[in-house]
Amino acid sequence: xxxxxxxxxxxQDVRSFVVTVLEENQYIPLVAQDGIEGFEMIEKxxxxxxxxxxxxxxxxxxRLYRKLKTDENLNQIPIIxxxxxxxxxxxxxxxxxxxxxxxxxxxxxxxxxxxxxxEELVAAIKKKIG
Amino acid sequence: xxxxKLLFVTKFEGLCYDxxxxxxxxxxxxxxxxxxxxxxxxxxxxxxxxxxxxxxEEVKLKETANIRxxxxxxxxxxxxxxxxxxxxxxxxxxxxxKVVEKESPDLIVIGHSxxxxxxxxxxxxxxxELMRRxxxxxxxxxxxxxxKIVPEKIFxxxxxxxxxxxxxKKTIEYIKALKNVIxxxxxxxxxxxxxLKSSDTHEVQKVRKIExxxxxxxxxxxxxxGIKARPHVYVGDPQKEIEKAAKEYQASMIILGSSDKAAILxxxxxxxxxxxxxxxxxxxLLIPGKKDI
Numbered sequence: 001x002x003x004x005x006x007x008x009x010x011x012q013d014v015r016s017f018v019v020t021v022l023e024e025n026q027y028i029p030l031v032a033q034d035g036i037e038g039f040e041m042i043e044k045x046x047x048x049x050x051x052x053x054x055x056x057x058x059x060x061x062x063r064l065y066r067k068l069k070t071d072e073n074l075n076q077i078p079i080i081x082x083x084x085x086x087x088x089x090x091x092x093x094x095x096x097x098x099x100x101x102x103x104x105x106x107x108x109x110x111x112x113x114x115x116x117x118x119e120e121l122v123a124a125i126k127k128k129i130g
Numbered sequence: 131x132x133x134x135k136l137l138f139v140t141k142f143e144g145l146c147y148d149x150x151x152x153x154x155x156x157x158x159x160x161x162x163x164x165x166x167x168x169x170x171x172x173x174x175x176x177x178x179x180x181x182x183x184x185x186x187e188e189v190k191l192k193e194t195a196n197i198r199x200x201x202x203x204x205x206x207x208x209x210x211x212x213x214x215x216x217x218x219x220x221x222x223x224x225x226x227x228k229v230v231e232k233e234s235p236d237l238i239v240i241g242h243s244x245x246x247x248x249x250x251x252x253x254x255x256x257x258x259e260l261m262r263r264x265x266x267x268x269x270x271x272x273x274x275x276x277x278k279i280v281p282e283k284i285f286x287x288x289x290x291x292x293x294x295x296x297x298x299k300k301t302i303e304y305i306k307a308l309k310n311v312i313x314x315x316x317x318x319x320x321x322x323x324x325x326l327k328s329s330d331t332h333e334v335q336k337v338r339k340i341e342x343x344x345x346x347x348x349x350x351x352x353x354x355x356g357i358k359a360r361p362h363v364y365v366g367d368p369q370k371e372i373e374k375a376a377k378e379y380q381a382s383m384i385i386l387g388s389s390d391k392a393a394i395l396x397x398x399x400x401x402x403x404x405x406x407x408x409x410x411x412x413x414x415l416l417i418p419g420k421k422d423i
Contacts, residue, residue, distance in 0.1 A: 034214075054203075054207075055199065055214070057216050057232065057233065058232060059212075060213055063212050084196070084200045085200060085203060089203075093207035099210070
């Protein structure tokens with residue numbers, strides 16, 4: 001059975017790009033345009049993988065990432081971060097939030113800095129869910 | 131009443147990262163989330179004879195804004211702040227209001243208006259228009275010096291001008307929520323010339339004494355809340371005296387409750403708060419008075 005992949009990104013061009021890549025590789029694409037809509041979709045659809053942007057209006061990817069990783073029912077869903085934000089800044093933000101809010105959140109499975117070509121994206125998806 | 135979420139509206143002209151940086155002390159109050167908004171005015175990409183809608187220009191402007199926001203966001207993420215961004219081709223004030231509705235910020239930060247005098251007379255300044263249409267507090271950011279250097283510690287030494295109105299009372303509650311970021315606050319009440327028309331010196335001194343007592347009580351209230359406060363009574367035209375006091379005490383910003391005047395009256399006569407917000411050299415924090423904050 002085809003696997004469901006949710007892309008959460010506020011940029012319509014990026015969503016279209018990822019959806020095309022997913023469809024061409026026989027995945028079922030789901031889309032959300034911000035962190036809040038993304039979380040609702042994840043709870044409802046339980047996707048096999050989430051491709052997550054960081055800088056978005058309404059809940060950012062950082063908030064959604066932490067929310068998923070601290071949710072017992074959802075923390076096993078693999079996440080590919082797909083963003084223009086440098087990994088270094090993302091790691092620092094997690095460290096700051098770990099200190100500020102307590103607890104330690106595991107790092108993302110895969111971190112892709114935009115722009116990324118279709119081959120690299122597909123390879124990352126296949127690595128996580130086959 | 132705490133400032134958890136801040137909407138930072140920038141055209142990348144006056145209001146840039148240095149201004150944002152000066153607001154990050156709010157992290158010690160309760161700031162958790164910063165939302166950036168860049169409104170690309172329609173006329174920059176509008177339909178033109180022979181070239182149609184300038185789609186390429188829109189993409190270029192949005193990408194330029196995006197790159198700036200990514201850079202700013204990385205700095206804020208590293209502080210553990212939540213960050214969001216909007217880049218929209220739209221009309222300035224309606225777009226701000228749209229984002230306010232989506233994001234429910236506790237404070238809007240904008241630069242001062244660039245509209246010409248005539249346009250301001252008929253349409254009002256951006257600040258005036260925004261104040262009329264939102265109940266969210268607004269910080270009007272100014273570069274206080276000619277060399278455009280941003281005051282680093284904007285909350286360090288604010289000046290609060292009170293007229294003892296209901297809005298002023300609400301403003302005091304807002305100030306209390308900033309106790310972890312305010313260094314020392316100067317509180318001023320301006321007695322209008324007309325109140326001092328009596329030729330009896332005793333009467334004049336009596337007015338001063340009454341106002342000073344009210345200010346002392348307010349300072350005690352703020353000090354009890356953990357904010358160092360100093361009272362000042364001034365006499366004369368409120369707009370001029372507030373500006374004068376801000377200079378004398380080297381205020382880092384002016385805090386005001388906004389007027390409850392009817393919009394039409396305000397447009398033609400103006401209100402002290404809006405006039406100061408538009409014309410003062412100092413950054414102005416304007417607290418609306420219509421509803422509970």
